[in-house]
Amino acid sequence: MAQARSHLGRTIAAHAVLITYTLIALFPVFVIVINSMKSRKAIFAEPLALPRSDTFDLIGFTTVLQQGDFFLYFLNSLIVTVASLFFVLLFGAMAAFALSEYRFKGNTLMGLYLALGIMIPIRLGTVAILQMMVAAGLVNTLTALILVYTAQGLPLAVFILSEFMKQVSDDLKNAGRIDGLSEYRIFFTLVLPLVRPAMATVAVFSMIPIWNDLWFPLILAPSEATKTITLGSQVFIGQFVTNWNAVLAALSLAILPVLVLYLVFSRQLIRGITAGAVK
Amino acid sequence: MAGVTIRDLRKAYGGLEVLHGVNIDIADGQFVVLVGPSGCGKSTLLRMLAGLESITAGTIQIGDRVVNNLAPSERDIAMVFQNYALYPHKTVAANMGFPLKMRGMAKNEINSRVERAADILGLKPYLDRYPRALSGGQRQRVAMGRAIVRDPQVFLFDEPLSNLDAKLRVQMRTEIRELHQRLKTTTVYVTHDQIEAMTMADRIVVMRDGHIAQQGAPLELYDRPANTFVAAFIGSPSMNLLPGVVGAGGGSVEVDGTAIAVPPRQGMDPGRKVIVGIRPEHLSIASSGITATVVVIEPTGSETHVVLRLGSRELTAVFRERHAFRPGDTVTLAPDPTVIHLFDEATGDRIG
Numbered sequence: 001m002a003q004a005r006s007h008l009g010r011t012i013a014a015h016a017v018l019i020t021y022t023l024i025a026l027f028p029v030f031v032i033v034i035n036s037m038k039s040r041k042a043i044f045a046e047p048l049a050l051p052r053s054d055t056f057d058l059i060g061f062t063t064v065l066q067q068g069d070f071f072l073y074f075l076n077s078l079i080v081t082v083a084s085l086f087f088v089l090l091f092g093a094m095a096a097f098a099l100s101e102y103r104f105k106g107n108t109l110m111g112l113y114l115a116l117g118i119m120i121p122i123r124l125g126t127v128a129i130l131q132m133m134v135a136a137g138l139v140n141t142l143t144a145l146i147l148v149y150t151a152q153g154l155p156l157a158v159f160i161l162s163e164f165m166k167q168v169s170d171d172l173k174n175a176g177r178i179d180g181l182s183e184y185r186i187f188f189t190l191v192l193p194l195v196r197p198a199m200a201t202v203a204v205f206s207m208i209p210i211w212n213d214l215w216f217p218l219i220l221a222p223s224e225a226t227k228t229i230t231l232g233s234q235v236f237i238g239q240f241v242t243n244w245n246a247v248l249a250a251l252s253l254a255i256l257p258v259l260v261l262y263l264v265f266s267r268q269l270i271r272g273i274t275a276g277a278v279k
Numbered sequence: 280m281a282g283v284t285i286r287d288l289r290k291a292y293g294g295l296e297v298l299h300g301v302n303i304d305i306a307d308g309q310f311v312v313l314v315g316p317s318g319c320g321k322s323t324l325l326r327m328l329a330g331l332e333s334i335t336a337g338t339i340q341i342g343d344r345v346v347n348n349l350a351p352s353e354r355d356i357a358m359v360f361q362n363y364a365l366y367p368h369k370t371v372a373a374n375m376g377f378p379l380k381m382r383g384m385a386k387n388e389i390n391s392r393v394e395r396a397a398d399i400l401g402l403k404p405y406l407d408r409y410p411r412a413l414s415g416g417q418r419q420r421v422a423m424g425r426a427i428v429r430d431p432q433v434f435l436f437d438e439p440l441s442n443l444d445a446k447l448r449v450q451m452r453t454e455i456r457e458l459h460q461r462l463k464t465t466t467v468y469v470t471h472d473q474i475e476a477m478t479m480a481d482r483i484v485v486m487r488d489g490h491i492a493q494q495g496a497p498l499e500l501y502d503r504p505a506n507t508f509v510a511a512f513i514g515s516p517s518m519n520l521l522p523g524v525v526g527a528g529g530g531s532v533e534v535d536g537t538a539i540a541v542p543p544r545q546g547m548d549p550g551r552k553v554i555v556g557i558r559p560e561h562l563s564i565a566s567s568g569i570t571a572t573v574v575v576i577e578p579t580g581s582e583t584h585v586v587l588r589l590g591s592r593e594l595t596a597v598f599r600e601r602h603a604f605r606p607g608d609t610v611t612l613a614p615d616p617t618v619i620h621l622f623d624e625a626t627g628d629r630i631g
Contacts, residue, residue, distance in 0.1 A: 169364060172366070177351045
């Protein structure tokens with residue numbers, strides 16, 4: 001009994017800590033969402049109050065949606081995020097496979113070199129990147145953003161995936177070789193499905209900073225046609241007057257796609273974890 | 280089907296040589312077991328045979344083709360791995376049919392071959408299952424099925440039974456042997472378990488530190504081990520090896536003050552330092568001989584293993600009859616003089 005009780009106590013304590021953390025983490029989001037649905041006066045009068053019938057106002061959303069370019073911004077963000085993620089996962093997994101599977105001179109050094117980017121923020125190279133993009137004629141294109149974000153996401157992807165790929169059974173890969181699979185097919189049909197949970201982890205970690213980034217869109221692609229959602233939301237923030245309704249509504253809307261993407265990946269994540277546990 | 284010829288095969292990783300010139304001739308249809316402790320190079324040798332490891336020097340020939348520079352899939356071999364290596368996202372039937380599909384074989388031909396292999400291995404009811412829904416023994420059978428359907432020139436087994444429990448291992452041992460007698464395909468089988476080697480092999484190749492310690496038929500290795508390494512490795516419990524000195528006249532060896540009579544043979548110069556090898560089952564209770572103290576008694580049912588102390592050494596004896604020994608008892612044992620082995624103390628090589 002004593003053991004059972006202490007077990008229960010520990011469970012409660014653990015959950016209390018986790019719930020407290022969740023509340024703290026979610027509180028700003030919660031405040032944004034409730035205030036996006038209130039009138040301007042109500043936002044300033046009672047920022048923490050839930051919208052009531054007299055304060056309920058969707059003016060923020062209508063402003064945002066009437067601002068015709070907003071869907072374009074959304075689309076831009078989505079294109080940049082999905083394309084960058086695709087390339088991060090593809091090239092990251094390929095590099096990780098090479099590092100973990102093949103013995104060659106300088107393997108460890110190469111691994112370190114590829115992982116170095118985790119410690120050095122890519123923004124330090126902004127000026128050089130801008131010069132490069134200007135020279136390549138890529139300023140104000142989504143390609144520029146996709147290239148930069150792919151570079152930004154690769155170090156972590158290579159680092160995490162190469163650890164996971166080392167755990168994939170050598171025998172399985174060798175069986176593939178004896179059956180006549182090419183190295184590419186071994187990579188795509190045998191190894192990738194087995195490291196899917198790790199891929200989902202990498203996807204989640206890489207996705208959020210790309211979606212939320214303001215820096216590179218502002219510098220590399222500030223044109224009307226290439227604005228991302230975070231950059232687009234800035235039009236409502238003025239030096240003297242800020243349209244808080246619109247800003248909050250835009251932010252609330254911006255959460256949705258990334259939430260959907262997260263749910264897609266996290267299901268993979270959980271499936272991977274339970275598959276391992278049951279086996 | 281074809282034989283395998285391995286000539287002066289060497290393998291080095293950087294400057295470290297792990298195989299030092301190995302020669303093996305495997306006749307068509309033979310079941311050869313490579314056995315040795317871990318790190319002896321047996322798995323490396325098998326992987327070189329499979330084409331998964333490059334060849335530093337020497338040649339490997341399958342049939343009359345030198346396969347040194349052929350990719351694994353071009354060598355016409357099939358390999359069964361220790362942890363089965365089944366494709367987790369394919370059904371049993373798809374797993375078995377996959378190597379054929381990769382060679383562009385017609386679908387109905389694949390199906391009939393898979394059916395036949397499943398029939399041989401008793402896998403018919405499981406063809407639509409996924410590997411995760413199978414037991415260890417069944418998975419191993421699927422892995423064998425995948426090898427059988429290809430109808431290769433050579434089967435390679437890499438410690439296929441190590442992950443199975445003891446009872447299943449014995450059963451699968453018989454099954455693999457039976458399968459070989461049925462298909463008569465040349466087989467190279469790697470294991471660290473000398474009992475597997477003894478029971479399954481037509482010929483055993485004992486390896487040690489990248490050299491071949493001895494190769495021959497199982498009973499040949501058991502009856503006439505070429506050196507102390509093979510003597511100790513083959514047989515369980517392992518052979519008693521007692522260092523001693525050849526006595527005057529060459530008809531006996533002095534071990535810790537006890538003279539053990541040995542039949543005359545070449546090279547028994549008085550005073551030569553030798554090692555006497557006596558198999559535990561060749562010791563029997565006698566009125567005169569080696570006197571030792573009982574330390575531990577291990578009954579297995581059919582026989583009883585008795586560990587004894589002789590001076591500073593341990594000695595193992597196996598009795599089929601049931602003696603009423605107790606730890607601490609003093610017993611007198613006599614070795615059967617016709618089956619005493621002698622080795623040189625310095626080189627460990629067999630004398631006579």
